[in-house]
Amino acid sequence: MAAGDSLPAKTAQQMAIDGDQPPSKYMFNNNNKFGGLQTSPPFAPVPIIDMSRLFSCCKQETELVKLRSALTTWGCFQAVNHGLSDSYLDNLRGVIKQFFELPLEEKRKYFRETGSVEGYGNDMTYSENQVQDWCDRLFLRLLPQDQRKLRFWPKNPLNFRETIDDYTMKIKSISVVIFEAMSKSLDLEESCFSKQFTEQHDVLQGRFILYPPCPAPDQVLGLKAHSDRSGITLLLQDPGVEGLQVLNDGKWYMVPVIHDALFVNLGDQMQIMSNGIFKSPVHRVVTNKEKGRISVAMFTEPDPNKEIGPVDALVDEKRPRVYKTVKNYAVFNHECFQKGVIALDAVKI
Ligand SMILES: O=C(O)CCC(=O)C(=O)O
Numbered sequence: 001m002a003a004g005d006s007l008p009a010k011t012a013q014q015m016a017i018d019g020d021q022p023p024s025k026y027m028f029n030n031n032n033k034f035g036g037l038q039t040s041p042p043f044a045p046v047p048i049i050d051m052s053r054l055f056s057c058c059k060q061e062t063e064l065v066k067l068r069s070a071l072t073t074w075g076c077f078q079a080v081n082h083g084l085s086d087s088y089l090d091n092l093r094g095v096i097k098q099f100f101e102l103p104l105e106e107k108r109k110y111f112r113e114t115g116s117v118e119g120y121g122n123d124m125t126y127s128e129n130q131v132q133d134w135c136d137r138l139f140l141r142l143l144p145q146d147q148r149k150l151r152f153w154p155k156n157p158l159n160f161r162e163t164i165d166d167y168t169m170k171i172k173s174i175s176v177v178i179f180e181a182m183s184k185s186l187d188l189e190e191s192c193f194s195k196q197f198t199e200q201h202d203v204l205q206g207r208f209i210l211y212p213p214c215p216a217p218d219q220v221l222g223l224k225a226h227s228d229r230s231g232i233t234l235l236l237q238d239p240g241v242e243g244l245q246v247l248n249d250g251k252w253y254m255v256p257v258i259h260d261a262l263f264v265n266l267g268d269q270m271q272i273m274s275n276g277i278f279k280s281p282v283h284r285v286v287t288n289k290e291k292g293r294i295s296v297a298m299f300t301e302p303d304p305n306k307e308i309g310p311v312d313a314l315v316d317e318k319r320p321r322v323y324k325t326v327k328n329y330a331v332f333n334h335e336c337f338q339k340g341v342i343a344l345d346a347v348k349i
């Protein structure tokens with residue numbers, strides 16, 4: 001367990017309700033390697049991928065070229081026509097919103113335990129001077145099903161569990177389509193990536209996040225800069241307010257909100273498997289003075305017991321192996337973070 005890890009004296013939501021100024025431990029640290037805090041950088045021209053074209057015989061080729069270019073330059077894209085209707089997504093957003101609107105005493109039942117990420121609360125604290133994020137979140141392991149810790153799954157609103165279970169299964173299917181398209185875009189056998197994720201114990205985690213309005217958006221981040229440790233992350237944004245930013249070529253860009261799109265970004269494990277051809281982008285979330293923001297991030301990860309590494313077909317004389325193989329990247333990533341080391345650098349050859 002991390003020394004000093006405990007739940008915050010007050011949630012970000014409660015501070016926003018009480019009109020508190022953010023305490024000093026929430027203040028952005030200008031001495032960080034990813035540059036200053038800009039609340040309105042230019043919009044990211046992140047490509048839009050029409051999922052319905054990825055497997056259509058006549059339109060597939062152009063969409064795969066677009067996908068490859070998106071993942072080699074940005075490491076992310078906006079997925080549209082993914083099969084989930086506007087009303088379905090709005091219902092999901094509504095359920096998450098209802099959970100966050102419950103009184104604190106009710107949400108407290110699902111508080112995460114000290115030293116563990118799962119449950120309602122904040123990020124774990126690893127060191128005294130760790131900057132805090134202006135957000136509250138519910139973090140759940142969704143798959144494999146037999147590893148669900150239902151004591152952290154809200155019973156209120158009544159349809160929470162069933163809604164999240166259904167969304168889990170849908171995201172799992174969409175992820176397989178994306179994995180297959182990513183393989184095809186690199187001229188690899190279709191199941192090349194998906195089989196590393198879906199054989200036996202594929203892992204899916206969900207983070208349901210509330211970024212309450214913040215009185216000091218130019219001094220406080222909703223979520224600090226990071227890359228995801230996942231294979232891929234599928235993010236449902238709040239249609240009413242922007243906040244997510246991606247770093248590209250040393251510059252920050254705001255990700256535009258497209259109401260019914262899923263924002264897909266790669267995580268470190270895809271950068272490793274693709275031998276560095278695809279990027280796992282650094283991203284962060286800024287806050288807003290007037291508006292709160294709710295997002296749902298779903299992270300797919302391979303079986304932690306399985307060794308992952310660059311796929312053989314992407315290693316040759318011109319492109320030698322960039323990464324070592326690694327098992328249980330989640331734990332490895334966590335250990336690196338505690339030592340102040342970047343996990344992706346630590347697996348470089
Ligand atoms: O809330 C967002 O827009 C991004 C969330 C995110 O990057 C994460 O949970 O890893």
Ligand SMILES: [Fe+2]
Binds near residue numbers: 227233283
């Ligand atoms: Fe992220």
